[in-house]
Amino acid sequence: MLILQALNKQFINGEWRDGLASRKLPDLNPYNGEVITEFQMASLQDIDEAYQAAARAKKEWDEVNPYVKSRILGRAVDYIDAHEEEIIDIIIKELGGTRLKAFFEIGLVKDIIREAATFPVRMEGKILPSPVDGKENRLYRIPAGVVGVISPFNFPFYLSMKSVAPALGAGNGVVLKPHEHTPIMGGTLIGKIFEEAGLPKGLVNVIVTDISEIGDGFVEHPIPRILSFTGSSQVGSHIAQVAAKHFKKAILELGGNSALIVLEDADIEYAVNAAVFSRFTHQGQICMSANRVLVHQDVYDQFLDQYVKKVSSLKVGDPYDPDTVIGPLINDRQVKSLMSTIEEAIGEGATPILKGEVTGNVVAPIILTDVTTDMAIASKELFGPAVCIFKFASEEEAVQMANETPFGLSGAIHTRDLERGAQMAKRIETGMIHINDGTINDEPIVAFGGEKHSGLGRLNGQWSLEEFSTLKWISVQHKPRQFPY
Incomplete structure (x- = not known):
């Protein structure tokens, strides 16, 4: 059984604990204003520990057989199926979402996890020809490293999972910072799901805090190579600028006026x-x-x-x-x-x-x-x-x-x-x-993303696999090469 009071902790290096900041974050029901639960906020030290844990666990994840990785990710769907009514209840309480919205969001979550579970066996490389005699060019698709995910309050379960699951499937460690108004649905529930699925300790970490406590610390930290942000165009622009300054890639899903x-x-x-x-x-x-x-x-x-x-x-x-x-x-x-x-x-x-x-x-x-x-x-x-x-x-x-x-x-x-x-x-x-359809569409294998101020990059399917991985060229010279001097 999911108990809200058991999900009101930071999830760092596989441990559930209070944050080190002095302030508390109340989690409110938007319909009646009641306090659902409270979080002790995370500090910059917590963020550092979370990123360090993800980097260590990523090395362990590298050694796991791709088919085993797929099975572990698949177990996340099993956990959601077993707890669906409880998850619906949290969506209603924490987001003010209707039951219809809850069913819609949960369905999207399960679909994206199933797609991400195929990624470990799709990390395909290539062997390419060379104009140099005797050279073999090998192109490997490898994980980017550690991904920082910042998610919004409107569809927090899905819009967190939309980056978290594919990042894991592509072999990365993850640190997730949910919106402060939806810390359970966008954050700690996801930590619980993957803990129960059997991910290595520390591969997924969840940080609950707000910007007044950490500033740009989540984005500026030296470990994450990719930052995936979903939210307003104004904040997305700031994150992109900070990320570029630190040579990080920003994936941005921003606002719309469809x-x-x-x-x-x-x-x-x-x-x-x-x-x-x-x-x-x-x-x-x-x-x-x-x-x-x-x-x-x-x-x-x-x-x-x-x-x-x-x-x-x-x-x-x-x-x-x-x-x-x-x-x-x-x-x-x-x-x-x-x-x-x-x-x-x-x-x-x-x-x-x-x-x-x-x-x-x-x-x-x-x-x-x-x-x-x-x-x-x-x-x-x-x-x-x-x-x-x-x-x-x-x-x-x-x-x-x-x-x-x-x-x-x-x-x-x-x-x-x-x-x-x-x-x-x-x-x-x-x-x-x-x-002849609505403007609201999102499917697990179709490229999703915007133009102009609506974002950078594309997610879902092969596009998520590409966004959360990188390419490494290794050449092998099978016979001596003639150098000019």
Whole structure:
């Protein structure tokens, strides 16, 4: 049985213990404000010990047979299966996620672990020819070393595991720092899962702390060669700069301002369903969410009428209620930031055709029309249950509007002409875009990542294997080479 009080420790070198910092970190339920548990924060010394442990354990992991590595990683899925109801309960308590969201997230986690479990037997090398007589060029794929992972609060179980499991599968040690609002789902639960799966002691370490305690210490530490960060573009930019200064590689999955485009020939009822799912899943706290819905003027009124009816029917409130679709935002700071952005847009001329009440951290759906591309809200990421509806007259205008943002993560286009949609998709400046689907998609073997301010690098499948490993050239001169002097 998973007991929350048993997961409120640092996990360093295979041991569960309190951090060495003087401050404590309360873990709060975002729906009712209750303290779930408390952590003694980690210090810079804890971070050093965690990285040192990962580096030592990585050498032990190097000696494990690849097929054994795969079996160990596979046992992580078995552990999740055996404790799924308890994990769902923690997602509801710590994140304010609904049961639907919990099932969705857990499914993604199991899929990415299964994919990562294939990595140990996919560390393939090559033998390449040479212009030098008698030379054999061997190219080995090897682990990068130690990977530092920093994960966010919105999908912490998955977005931590999305880097942790592939990094392990590629042969690395890992130190994970979850978001301070989701230290269990994004951190210590993952440590427990891999401990039970049978990883070498110290290969995975979990550090629970906040930036005011450690500054850039997690990023600047000399041991990690790769830093994988998921979060805001502002923080991601800072991490990338610090990483570059210390000659580390940064993998960044950052914010989004995705557009879902409805062309005049779209199946309107289907497009409405996709657009609602794309905006209001997990209260809109998803980087791929459709902040903007762009609708052709010929079907605008029909779409808007059905969209408002659908959104108005969504149940808002207690995430423990299985019928609830929209639960709480993670904290009051997020609520205040969202509502400030909404009020600013209304002041600039946007029309709130639906504006629900705010109760604690629960924000009922907000739909704004009459939004123009020069308004601040049009270029921002809305991390909450609010959406902007735009009208366009031509395909060219829709493409231009979709691209008028510093972000480029996801998107969707709805049309009955699939090739028209595919050709239009090529013109949208985004890392991912989906025809006749929602903007929220993530699959274990398909490249995931953004353009512009939405990130650097690609994860999932072979791309994760490449990101978390490196190549080493070893040449063998089988007969003496003639040197010029």
